[in-house]
Amino acid sequence: MNFKELLTRAKEKDDNALKEIITMYKPLLMKESVINSEFDEDLYQELWLTLLLCVRKIKI
Numbered sequence: 001m002n003f004k005e006l007l008t009r010a011k012e013k014d015d016n017a018l019k020e021i022i023t024m025y026k027p028l029l030m031k032e033s034v035i036n037s038e039f040d041e042d043l044y045q046e047l048w049l050t051l052l053l054c055v056r057k058i059k060i
Contacts, residue, residue: 004060006020007060008060018052018055021051022048022051029047029048030044033047
């Protein structure tokens with residue numbers, strides 16, 4: 001399945017598709033959650049929520 005199909009399924013509230021997208025982006029979210037060489041859990045959660053909102057709002 002390509003990414004567009006995955007996004008479409010995630011927008012339709014398919015939990016498995018959403019989990020796949022989260023798994024794809026988890027390394028990036030974790031990398032971007034490091035501040036001054038320390039992992040910031042709050043920032044990670046905010047980025048995670050932002051990803052979810054973007055998936056829900058993106059126009060395909």
